Amino acid sequence: MSANNFVRTLKNAKRIYAPKPYQHLVNLLSKTPLSSPTKLLDSTSTSLLAKLSPTTLRLILSDPNLTSSKCLRFFSFLLINQSSISFEPDIHAHITLICKLLKARNFPEAENLFRSASLGENSSYPFPVFSSASEICCYDPRIKAKLLNLMLKVYSDTGNFDEVSQTFDYMRSNGIKIDERTCTRHLLALKRADKVGVSLDFLYKMVKAGLEVSVYSLTVVVEGLCYNGEIRRSRELVEDMVGRGTRPNIITFNKMVDSCAKRWNFDELDLVLLLMRKEGVEFNVKTYGILIDGFVSYGKVKEAQMLIHDMHDIGFKVDVHLFNLMIRGYSRLGFMDSAFSLLGEMAERNMFQNGDTYWGLISGLCKIGKMGQAMFYIDEMQNKGIELDDVMFNTLINGFCNKGMIDKAFEWQVTMENKGFNADLSVCLKIMGELCESNRTEEARMLFNKMVKRGAAPQLASLASFVNI
Known part of the structure; x- marks a missing residue:
């Protein structure tokens, strides 16, 4: 007898399939609802379940004549109806079935079964137990590699990072493909x-x-x-x-x-x-955007402008967002001529000015006290259907306060309130201070009371005497 024939004969001799009656039982239970009580089974099936042993269970689960789906159904039935058998399915049974599911490429069910065995409420199987069981129950190197990689994934997904490290080291030491x-x-x-x-x-x-x-x-x-x-x-x-x-x-x-x-x-x-x-x-477009944003926020507007020119030279599209960044940067530094120049360039390129565009211009104009121009762009913005947000309102009111235009500041504070926004405390304090100095105590008291209702009483204590509270 040749060496190959001898090995083949030896392998065949080792194949011990599940006894026929148990195959019939698996076929029967694979069609039975999982939650069905065992009393619905015939006496023969009930007797077979009572005689089932851990060794026989492993033989059933590893039987190539039984599909993985039938074995899973059978195993799930046993887990739910453990009173029908004389033992609790152990780690070897779990590993045997998981490997069978992996071989059938039923990865989701294999993962679910491993999760319940390793991470369930009643689980007592740390990684060393699983690794030892895999050496006994999993003979196929390919399936064993899939099993260990599955364990890596589940441990990682569930935050069991120590087990990940143990699994990785075990795989590396045993030459298992990661x-x-x-x-x-x-x-x-x-x-x-x-x-x-x-x-x-x-x-x-x-x-x-x-x-x-x-x-x-x-x-x-x-x-x-x-x-x-x-x-x-x-x-x-x-x-x-x-x-x-x-x-x-x-x-x-x-x-x-x-x-x-x-x-x-x-x-x-x-x-x-x-x-x-x-x-x-x-560089790609995102790289330019990141750099321009960083330079502008720091005040390196010239460097940002050079990047804009580079983008034009390369043929990259300079979008509204980047123009808005530049306008805001120039406005923050008080370089309004440069900001208006960019606004004109946007118009030449038929680019739509949005709320951020106007915010950059208006904030810059308010900062240098050009309230007339600021109102011009407020009107233009609103005519385009762009509404003011709370930041714009506060910036505008603060600008009027700094310019000493208390009537306008108070008027816009009321408008802001009617739009459902609350002015910043610092802005309200400025308005109340100006109203008190102008002996307009009734208006100051009205604003004071509103601020108290907002919970700002401690900050308003210094003004209480001025408004006769």
């Missing part, structure tokens, strides 16, 4: 849990395990580091991973650029942009 996408999923879970240090350590565990780390996995960790303000560390990670063969893309760089711009960390930004050029990654 799914990089499952690892990425875990990195995302760690980021959501704000475990940035753990995610960085796990990424390097992936590297040491010989996994081909995707740019997506790298970007997840970079985003977590940047969110916590560790920009330098994120850049150094990218530089290190480039040397290991994982090249960052525009999404990776935009995460770092955004973090630098929002924190006005321009020294680190220069290093990130240098690395970006070194890797040959070009």
